[in-house]
Amino acid sequence: MSTTSHPAERILLGPGPSPVPQRVLQALAAPTLGHLDPQYLAIMDETCELMRQVFQTKNLLTFPVSGTGMAGMECIAVNLLEPGDEAIVCVNGVFGGRMKDVMERCGAKVHALEVPWGETYSLEQIAEALDRHPGVKVFAIVQAETSTGAWQSLAGIADLVHSRGALFVVDAVTSLGGHELRVDDWGIDAIYSGTQKCLSCPPGLSPVSFGERALARMDARKTKPQSWYLDVSMLRKYYLSGGGAGGGRVYHHTAPINMTYALHEALTIVLEEGLNARIARHAAMHQRLRRGLEALGLAYIPKNSLHTLNCIGIPAGAEDLKVRQRLLADYGIEIGAGLGVMAGKAWRIGLMGHGSTVRNVDLVLAALREVLR
């Protein structure tokens, strides 16, 4: 019998969470410290430095928001937008749609740049949208749209956005630690991710990073962000050493101490493997899975597929729920259902972080072959 203290282990090959290495679980069990204990602050500072390395940024204001990826999304929206500001959000799936919703709740006037689900954006489409809406303060796009499995190239976007005086905001929840992502080289002004996708850490923190332009925008605000919890002007006085008056740290909320240990360990594992090697592993495992799925007659939905999330059409005659239930009951494998307009039409197989292995690829292919027979 499974209990809350001993649930049966699963092989997590869905849209997240991904499998968590034992080292990370063990890190969670280290002694809980106070959030102003010098020992803890040293671990937290190191965690922020590891985040900078994984984001490939020098941004000082890089820290883990307390909350999952959605908290990072809200944190960026509430701090960079004031009521009446205009923004462009690229909406080609669930998460772009959520960004639009979140930004509208900040009082922003949001122009949705829509393409059909599964498709991505060209630089021409982006330039045209920016020309249609001069005066936007923010341009936001999802690098890895987990609802459709589509991968968006970010190269060249920053120049277009910056030449119109806007900030470049990126959702990297399903790409950080799995796809190439260079925050500084690509001119990204604000970015958020999550711990439970390609970083293979339990859910609970959202790594975010703000560059100089974003800082200047926040400093020039006329109104307070409507979220007290996510107000960066206060959070930075805790997360940055010397951020408070007199150079100290100012308590804002109690940091999720043990989750910080877990993130520290997870980021250490990422850097031990090496970013390039890790990205290459995700690419190779995606190719291996793709060959196998296509041999089974399963077709990819997006033209530009992510390496971290494989979105395939449900074949005629297969029963969506039954197949997923059998994978879970007979093999302990979790895959994802379709989301939004793809509900009932797609399966989503995640190969994220610790889950992106030859063993898992071959196992899910063998299980699917058996279950679909």
Ligand SMILES: *Cc1c(COP(=O)(O)O)cnc(C)c1O
């Ligand atoms: C998972 C995900 C989110 C939301 O993250 P949560 O951790 O579920 O809050 C946001 N954007 C994308 C692209 C995601 O895949």
